[in-house]
Amino acid sequence: MGRILIDGNEAIAYGAIKAGCRFFAGYPITPATSIYSTMLSLLPPAGGICLQGEDEIASIGCCLGASMAGWKAMTATSGPGISLYSEQISFAIAGEIPIVIVDVQRLGPSTGSATRGADGDIQFLRWGSSGGLPVIVLAPIDAADCFLLTMHAFNLAETYRCPVFIASNKEIGLTKESLDIHALQLPAVMDRKAPPTAEGDAAAYLPFAPLQGEQVPGFAPIGGKILSRQTSSTHGPDGYITTDPGIIAETQHRLREKIENAVQNFSFHEYFPAQGARTLIIAYGVTARAANAVCDQRKNSKDPISLLILKTLWPVPEGLIRKIAGNYDRILVPEMNLGQYVREIERILPEKRPENRSKNRISFIGEMNGKLIGPEEIREALDRKGGEG
Amino acid sequence: MTGLLNKDRPPVFCPGCAHERITHALDKAFQEMNLTGNEIAIVSDIGCSGLFDTFFRTHAFHGLHGRALTYAAGIKLARPELNVIVTMGDGGLGIGGAHLLAACRRNIDLTLLILNNFNFGMTGGQYSATTPAHAQVGSGFLNQLEPPLDPCRIGAAAGAPYLVRCSAYDNTLSAKMAGAIRYNGFSLLDIHGVCPGRYTKKNRLTPKSIEEAISEMPPFSGEIEENVRPEYGAAYREKSASLDAPSPRPEIEAEFDPPSRNRQEILLLGGAGGRIITAGEILCMAGMTAGLNASQKNEYNITVLRGPSISEVILSEAGIGYTAIDQPEIILAVGQEGVDRAKKVFDALNPDGMVIAAADLTLPECAGEVIRIDFKEIGIKEPDRALAALAVLAGKRRAILPEMLKRALEYRFKGPINESSMKLVEKVLWER
Numbered sequence: 084m085g086r087i088l089i090d091g092n093e094a095i096a097y098g099a100i101k102a103g104c105r106f107f108a109g110y111p112i113t114p115a116t117s118i119y120s121t122m123l124s125l126l127p128p129a130g131g132i133c134l135q136g137e138d139e140i141a142s143i144g145c146c147l148g149a150s151m152a153g154w155k156a157m158t159a160t161s162g163p164g165i166s167l168y169s170e171q172i173s174f175a176i177a178g179e180i181p182i183v184i185v186d187v188q189r190l191g192p193s194t195g196s197a198t199r200g201a202d203g204d205i206q207f208l209r210w211g212s213s214g215g216l217p218v219i220v221l222a223p224i225d226a227a228d229c230f231l232l233t234m235h236a237f238n239l240a241e242t243y244r245c246p247v248f249i250a251s252n253k254e255i256g257l258t259k260e261s262l263d264i265h266a267l268q269l270p271a272v273m274d275r276k277a278p279p280t281a282e283g284d285a286a287a288y289l290p291f292a293p294l295q296g297e298q299v300p301g302f303a304p305i306g307g308k309i310l311s312r313q314t315s316s317t318h319g320p321d322g323y324i325t326t327d328p329g330i331i332a333e334t335q336h337r338l339r340e341k342i343e344n345a346v347q348n349f350s351f352h353e354y355f356p357a358q359g360a361r362t363l364i365i366a367y368g369v370t371a372r373a374a375n376a377v378c379d380q381r382k383n384s385k386d387p388i389s390l391l392i393l394k395t396l397w398p399v400p401e402g403l404i405r406k407i408a409g410n411y412d413r414i415l416v417p418e419m420n421l422g423q424y425v426r427e428i429e430r431i432l433p434e435k436r437p438e439n440r441s442k443n444r445i446s447f448i449g450e451m452n453g454k455l456i457g458p459e460e461i462r463e464a465l466d467r468k469g470g471e472g
Numbered sequence: 473m474t475g476l477l478n479k480d481r482p483p484v485f486c487p488g489c490a491h492e493r494i495t496h497a498l499d500k501a502f503q504e505m506n507l508t509g510n511e512i513a514i515v516s517d518i519g520c521s522g523l524f525d526t527f528f529r530t531h532a533f534h535g536l537h538g539r540a541l542t543y544a545a546g547i548k549l550a551r552p553e554l555n556v557i558v559t560m561g562d563g564g565l566g567i568g569g570a571h572l573l574a575a576c577r578r579n580i581d582l583t584l585l586i587l588n589n590f591n592f593g594m595t596g597g598q599y600s601a602t603t604p605a606h607a608q609v610g611s612g613f614l615n616q617l618e619p620p621l622d623p624c625r626i627g628a629a630a631g632a633p634y635l636v637r638c639s640a641y642d643n644t645l646s647a648k649m650a651g652a653i654r655y656n657g658f659s660l661l662d663i664h665g666v667c668p669g670r671y672t673k674k675n676r677l678t679p680k681s682i683e684e685a686i687s688e689m690p691p692f693s694g695e696i697e698e699n700v701r702p703e704y705g706a707a708y709r710e711k712s713a714s715l716d717a718p719s720p721r722p723e724i725e726a727e728f729d730p731p732s733r734n735r736q737e738i739l740l741l742g743g744a745g746g747r748i749i750t751a752g753e754i755l756c757m758a759g760m761t762a763g764l765n766a767s768q769k770n771e772y773n774i775t776v777l778r779g780p781s782i783s784e785v786i787l788s789e790a791g792i793g794y795t796a797i798d799q800p801e802i803i804l805a806v807g808q809e810g811v812d813r814a815k816k817v818f819d820a821l822n823p824d825g826m827v828i829a830a831a832d833l834t835l836p837e838c839a840g841e842v843i844r845i846d847f848k849e850i851g852i853k854e855p856d857r858a859l860a861a862l863a864v865l866a867g868k869r870r871a872i873l874p875e876m877l878k879r880a881l882e883y884r885f886k887g888p889i890n891e892s893s894m895k896l897v898e899k900v901l902w903e904r
């Protein structure tokens with residue numbers, strides 16, 4: 084069996100189908116449009132639905148409706164579309180509606196540059212919805228990741244009943260690569276769990292009561308035998324609006340903890356420790372590939388460099404980062420933005436913060452100019468005296 | 473049959489609110505149709521009309537302001553057997569205007585009840601999209617400057633096949649609702665009613681004056697003949713059923729020995745419309761026929777048939793990390809716009825690098841061998857130059873071989889395009 088030539092956007096569409104996606108709605112936007120067009124070629128012949136919404140708000144709205152009706156749903160856009168998704172993202176969080184949202188990032192701010200890449204939405208994806216509750220964000224580095232992480236994203240959306248983002252980038256989405264699709268280790272497909280309620284016993288179904296011993300509610304689809312309720316209003320387990328501070332607080336904490344406390348179950352990453360290395364690069368997305376090239380070159384040099392590629396960005400896999408970073412004096416975070424995820428690294432490794440003036444420190448390089456960060460720039464940053472970033 | 477009203481959650485509207493009558497009429501309509509709760513989904517918008525889902529024992533979905541029609545569309549497409557009712561006020565009508573237009577155009581079998589009481593009740597009586605200019609509302613003089621809109625006339629213009637304008641005090645309201653729910657397509661009821669909590673505090677509005685006002689407006693009482701057409705979901709499923717799954721993408725087998733297994737960085741420079749990206753793809757596939765890894769990073773502007781088009785192709789036996797090219801070994805230049813955009817790269821060309829360029833281009837100075845091709849003279853048209861340049865490259869046995877290129881064409885094109893591209897490649901190989 085041979086290999087195919089595929090770009091990241093197409094790989095996301097194929098991964099979605101493999102994960103059981105039956106519903107897609109999107110609005111054309113460069114550089115995400117080819118996810119929509121690929122889904123349009125794949126879904127209708129397979130009995131699924133692919134829609135072009137009248138705008139981004141409608142596109143994700145249709146997905147939320149279809150998801151509540153029991154279908155796995157996905158939408159895809161770029162930064163300007165994520166801005167419009169915002170209210171619906173907070174709804175998906177509050178209503179615990181499984182959905183996969185792809186952000187093929189382009190250079191911002193605002194309409195920015197449609198055909199140039201960036202990783203400028205990394206904090207926005209986490210914080211760009213009202214209420215500040217957590218979401219899951221996965222970041223692919225290549226077409227293979229696009230396929231695999233999309234499958235994982237569906238599984239996570241089903242398992243934790245929440246929006247899961249794929250933080251792609253024009254430089255991954257529209258870059259074609261040879262891929263041995265048969266060599267990928269595919270995860271088993273997961274589905275949301277049914278509630279314990281006996282069918283027909285509608286009165287007993289509590290749509291937002293967590294399953295026994297878990298933090299995620301069982302799912303009864305709208306249109307099924309059990310009467311189901313969905314609401315964007317502050318609600319208790321019964322899905323009706325509530326003003327009881329105790330019930331409200333309990334729900335909010337559950338929404339946070341069900342995701343943050345589970346991150347060790349889905350801390351996707353690759354770690355390439357180099358023998359004798361004192362410096363660790365922590366990278367994600369397409370930039371991780373340039374970092375990898377640098378580490379490869381330095382493997383047998385007098386100054387080898389280790390690399391940690393994070394593929395789960397949110398919730399921050401704090402335990403993982405702490406454990407690995409503890410072995411190094413210096414940490415370099417390269418990003419295709421002016422410094423976003425480095426804030427998290429500094430937050431969780433206070434002893435390595437630049438102002439602490441220790442020789443252990445975190446430095447950053449990043450640019451937003453429509454170009455990739457290259458191995459040359461990373462090398463320069465590594466060689467800068469004292470690790471000034 | 474007992475109704476579907478939720479006995480635990482009776483309506484909580486202000487005394488005299490028209491919504492209360494509408495709630496009971498809707499329950500009556502469900503009874504007339506003999507529907508059970510799990511055959512119905514009520515999707516409610518925001519405001520006082522947004523409370524509707526709580527009063528019934530049906531499937532219920534309550535979301536963000538103005539977006540009820542978007543959720544309803546997703547639910548109905550996934551569950552065609554379900555009766556999907558949307559309750560929305562005149563506020564939702566205004567903020568969700570684009571969704572109303574789309575719902576009318578799509579004709580998904582939803583029933584939209586617009587609970588039109590000419591103001592924002594819940595937030596304090598501000599003017600809405602249907603507030604008359606003469607009304608006194610909580611938005612000062614602003615409503616005097618914007619004429620109210622008529623959802624029925626808009627619906628008709630946008631393609632809704634079933635439109636009814638009526639009063640909340642209409643004796644036949646439940647029958648009208650049942651007719652709309654039964655209708656297999658998008659139906660809209662513009663139901664005029666009073667809001668004693670806000671609107672009628674300063675404005676006179678009675679069941680009688682509503683009746684009179686409606687009689688003076690263009691009548692809408694059911695099917696709009698010129699808009700009648702198949703329901704969207706049914707039409708969608710019918711069209712889908714006749715579609716074939718796309719053919720799987722070609723799996724490329726490794727069968728040749730490449731001229732080099734090292735990382736080869738090849739830059740294709742041209743203009744939009746010059747099939748640069750297709751040529752880059754073919755080059756990748758050619759590399760893959762020799763078992764090489766391939767990557768293709770593209771750069772272009774938002775303009776469609778204008779501006780530069782640049783493809784950066786890397787072939788390598790080792791895995792490809794960084795996908796951009798800073799120091800190419802090979803440049804294929806077929807369009808001036810691409811050359812101008814990538815000027816700096818020519819400086820970086822290796823002395824043993826190679827440039828294959830159309831004769832009519834102005835090139836920056838560079839190290840390495842420059843091969844000029846007069847494409848016109850050998851009868852190659854503008855959009856075929858990029859492929860022809862690949863043939864020249866294969867002829868030089870740099871990065872790819874003629875047999876790799878030809879096999880790539882077989883993978884990439886079928887039928888007549890395959891034949892014509894193959895001919896073109898043969899011709900170039902022969903001419904050179």
Ligand code: SF4
Binds near residue numbers: 488491520
């Ligand atoms: S504010 Fe108006 S619409 Fe709302 S419940 Fe009171 S009367 Fe009815």
